[in-house]
Amino acid sequence: MFEIIDLKAILIVFMIFVPLEHLVPLHEGRRYLRRAFVTDLLHLLVTGLLFKIGFLIFVGACMMAIDSAVPSIIGETVRAQPIWLQTIEVIVISDVGFYVAHRTLHSVPFLWRFHAIHHSIEELDALAAHRVHPLDQLFVKATSLLPIYALGFSVWPIIIAGLIYQWQALLIHSNIRIGFGPFKWVVASPLFHHWHHANEPAAIDKNFAGQLSIIDAIFGTMYMPEAMPTKYGTDEPVPDAYFRQLAYPFTRPKRPPIASDLQMAELNHDQSN
Numbered sequence: 651m652f653e654i655i656d657l658k659a660i661l662i663v664f665m666i667f668v669p670l671e672h673l674v675p676l677h678e679g680r681r682y683l684r685r686a687f688v689t690d691l692l693h694l695l696v697t698g699l700l701f702k703i704g705f706l707i708f709v710g711a712c713m714m715a716i717d718s719a720v721p722s723i724i725g726e727t728v729r730a731q732p733i734w735l736q737t738i739e740v741i742v743i744s745d746v747g748f749y750v751a752h753r754t755l756h757s758v759p760f761l762w763r764f765h766a767i768h769h770s771i772e773e774l775d776a777l778a779a780h781r782v783h784p785l786d787q788l789f790v791k792a793t794s795l796l797p798i799y800a801l802g803f804s805v806w807p808i809i810i811a812g813l814i815y816q817w818q819a820l821l822i823h824s825n826i827r828i829g830f831g832p833f834k835w836v837v838a839s840p841l842f843h844h845w846h847h848a849n850e851p852a853a854i855d856k857n858f859a860g861q862l863s864i865i866d867a868i869f870g871t872m873y874m875p876e877a878m879p880t881k882y883g884t885d886e887p888v889p890d891a892y893f894r895q896l897a898y899p900f901t902r903p904k905r906p907p908i909a910s911d912l913q914m915a916e917l918n919h920d921q922s923n
């Protein structure tokens with residue numbers, strides 16, 4: 651789990667998703683070595699490792715607290731269910747947790763500074779899916795997985811749901827033209843998540859779910875026109891360089907002066923003369 655180089659993640663992106671993105675592209679004419687390619691590659695290699703270290707320390711401590719607080723009868727009852735039912739429950743419960751954490755990242759200004767790194771992607775593809783600040787990942791994974799651990803699900807449903815999540819996370823960011831038909835109203839698709847990344851007023855703060863788009867339909871936050879968005883990214887001034895992105899949430903950039911600032915400066919100047 652804690653390998654320095656995540657060879658599996660590299661192989662999945664470059665041996666499976668990159669060829670598909672060129673064979674059946676959603677947006678035509680993308681260059682292979684696009685802008686921010688190196689930044690996203692470093693997110694795949696380094697951020698993944700930072701996240702795993704943080705996960706081991708923080709989530710490990712939370713798990714120990716849960717072990718002593720939750721009665722064992724809950725886990726015994728949950729594990730008595732069939733594996734297929736537990737798998738569905740793990741997907742639903744963890745994605746409700748994902749939805750809550752993701753929506754919180756968008757609505758709390760300090761947390762948005764971490765999540766803005768992910769929304770700075772202007773060319774969506776499977777490699778760009780890895781551009782997530784490690785503390786953003788830690789917050790979302792802890793919120794979505796700790797309830798699963800507390801309820802005491804069996805290991806196999808967690809492994810199966812985890813594998814489905816990993817592939818779906820890459821697919822919904824990818825530049826692959828694939829339609830989900832009527833299932834798009836229930837399951838998160840590239841169309842659904844590409845609209846989450848669209849830099850268009852109607853799409854802001856929409857489509858928060860990671861796996862089940864129906865959660866957004868239930869909470870009234872779904873936005874999914876038939877056409878794909880054309881403009882991605884955020885107006886937040888996120889830097890391009892990898893290490894500056896890691897530091898960005900802690901280094902509040904000066905905003906450009908606005909009209910009221912200039913009027914106040916003039917007033918102070920007049921009073922001092």
Ligand SMILES: [Zn+2]
Nearest residue numbers: 752756765846
């Ligand atoms: Zn978001």
Ligand SMILES: [Zn+2]
Nearest residue numbers: 768823843847
């Ligand atoms: Zn995304």
